[in-house]
Amino acid sequence: xxxxxxxxxxxxxxxxxxxxxxxxxxxxxxxxxxxxxxxxxxxxxxxxxxxxxxxxxxxxxxxxxxxxxxxxxxxxxxxxxxxxxxxxxxxxxxxxxxxxxxxxxxxxxxxxxxxxxxxxxxxxxxxxxxxxxxxxxxxxxxxxxxxxxxxxxxxxxxxxxxxxxxxxxxxxxxxxxxxxxxxxxxxxxxxxxxxxxxxxxxxxxxxxxxxxxxxxxxxxxxxxxxxxxxxxxxxxxxxxxxxxxxxxxxxxxxxx
Numbered sequence: 001x002x003x004x005x006x007x008x009x010x011x012x013x014x015x016x017x018x019x020x021x022x023x024x025x026x027x028x029x030x031x032x033x034x035x036x037x038x039x040x041x042x043x044x045x046x047x048x049x050x051x052x053x054x055x056x057x058x059x060x061x062x063x064x065x066x067x068x069x070x071x072x073x074x075x076x077x078x079x080x081x082x083x084x085x086x087x088x089x090x091x092x093x094x095x096x097x098x099x100x101x102x103x104x105x106x107x108x109x110x111x112x113x114x115x116x117x118x119x120x121x122x123x124x125x126x127x128x129x130x131x132x133x134x135x136x137x138x139x140x141x142x143x144x145x146x147x148x149x150x151x152x153x154x155x156x157x158x159x160x161x162x163x164x165x166x167x168x169x170x171x172x173x174x175x176x177x178x179x180x181x182x183x184x185x186x187x188x189x190x191x192x193x194x195x196x197x198x199x200x201x202x203x204x205x206x207x208x209x210x211x212x213x214x215x216x217x218x219x220x221x222x223x224x225x226x227x228x229x230x231x232x233x234x235x236x237x238x239x240x241x242x243x244x245x246x247x248x249x250x251x252x253x254x255x256x
Contacts, residue, residue, distance in 0.1 A: 007089055010089070012094035022223070027104070031089070090129045098110050100156075114158060114161050143187070146245055174235065187221055
């Protein structure tokens with residue numbers, strides 16, 4: 001059973017998608033959450049839903065921030081601690097994708113932005129959180145992607161950032177044990193945005209389980225990893241991709 005009652009969780013990238021689903025699930029399980037994102041209107045909507053789902057009617061701490069800026073990363077942590085005074089769970093879900101190419105004269109600027117959000121901001125938040133998580137015997141879950149495990153030439157910057165994140169997860173799992181557990185969730189395609197029906201059919205056909213994950217599927221995995229139900233797990237790279245990485249490549253070529 002997953003018990004997060006009265007746990008304090010900082011969940012980044014939670015204005016929509018996986019982060020929002022995680023905030024809603026944690027709230028429904030009785031956790032106190034701080035939600036973070038760039039879109040105030042989306043954050044307000046998620047906050048209202050979190051409060052309505054909370055058995056204790058807890059109101060989330062709402063933080064508008066852009067992790068491209070170091071000062072926003074630090075402010076996010078400070079605002080969370082100023083309200084809750086403690087921290088049990090850190091979920092690093094904020095992320096930027098990129099199709100940067102050498103042909104783009106500004107590709108290095110895009111590279112820097114992606115690495116800042118997908119790697120550096122997580123390192124900084126982890127550093128700030130360690131004293132509090134050590135005290136609470138807490139958990140960190142980093143939201144990575146299967147792009148860290150298989151090459152995607154058109155999204156090489158994104159894949160590179162997620163591969164770096166996976167190694168950080170493993171390194172911190174060893175460094176911070178036994179007081180803090182650190183694990184990673186690596187989703188495949190997740191139905192976070194509207195997809196053209198024909199493209200959705202192709203995605204589904206390529207996957208052995210013949211489905212695409214919804215954000216709540218990934219949120220359930222995150223909740224498991226932050227609970228005592230997974231108390232023997234640390235340094236794990238938990239893939240949730242509907243079987244994409246083990247798909248028969250010949251069947252994928254003929255998928256319709």
